[in-house]
Amino acid sequence: xxxxxxxxxxxxxPGGSLRLSCVASGNLFSIxxxxxxxxxxxxxxxxxxxxxxxxxxxxxxxxxxxxxxxRDNAKNTVYLQMNSLKPEDTAVYYCNRNMYWxxxxxxxxxx
Numbered sequence: 001x002x003x004x005x006x007x008x009x010x011x012x013x014p015g016g017s018l019r020l021s022c023v024a025s026g027n028l029f030s031i032x033x034x035x036x037x038x039x040x041x042x043x044x045x046x047x048x049x050x051x052x053x054x055x056x057x058x059x060x061x062x063x064x065x066x067x068x069x070x071r072d073n074a075k076n077t078v079y080l081q082m083n084s085l086k087p088e089d090t091a092v093y094y095c096n097r098n099m100y101w102x103x104x105x106x107x108x109x110x111x
Contacts, residue, residue, distance in 0.1 A: 004025075006094070013110070015085065029076040030073035039092050040091040045094070048060050063082075
């Protein structure tokens with residue numbers, strides 16, 4: 001059983017920044033693709049960013065140039081650096097690996 005634990009969400013003003021973290025339990029963290037998803041109220045969950053075992057990154061068009069996904073395999077951790085945040089980035093953000101999901105962390109962008 002793999003556990004994913006997110007942290008780092010909160011309330012931020014438009015234009016601000018947040019860094020989300022996700023720590024994974026278990027072994028062989030480095031070989032897995034890690035993903036960040038988000039779900040806004042009344043909307044479907046969407047893929048925000050992913051990073052492969054060799055560090056190849058992909059982003060949703062809506063966050064390109066503003067968000068950066070990274071990983072630290074020594075710490076079993078994946079990060080999501082979010083800059084230039086907009087109100088439409090407000091959502092619960094989830095860490096994902098295969099069929100495993102974290103509990104989510106709320107990000108609210110509001111003045």
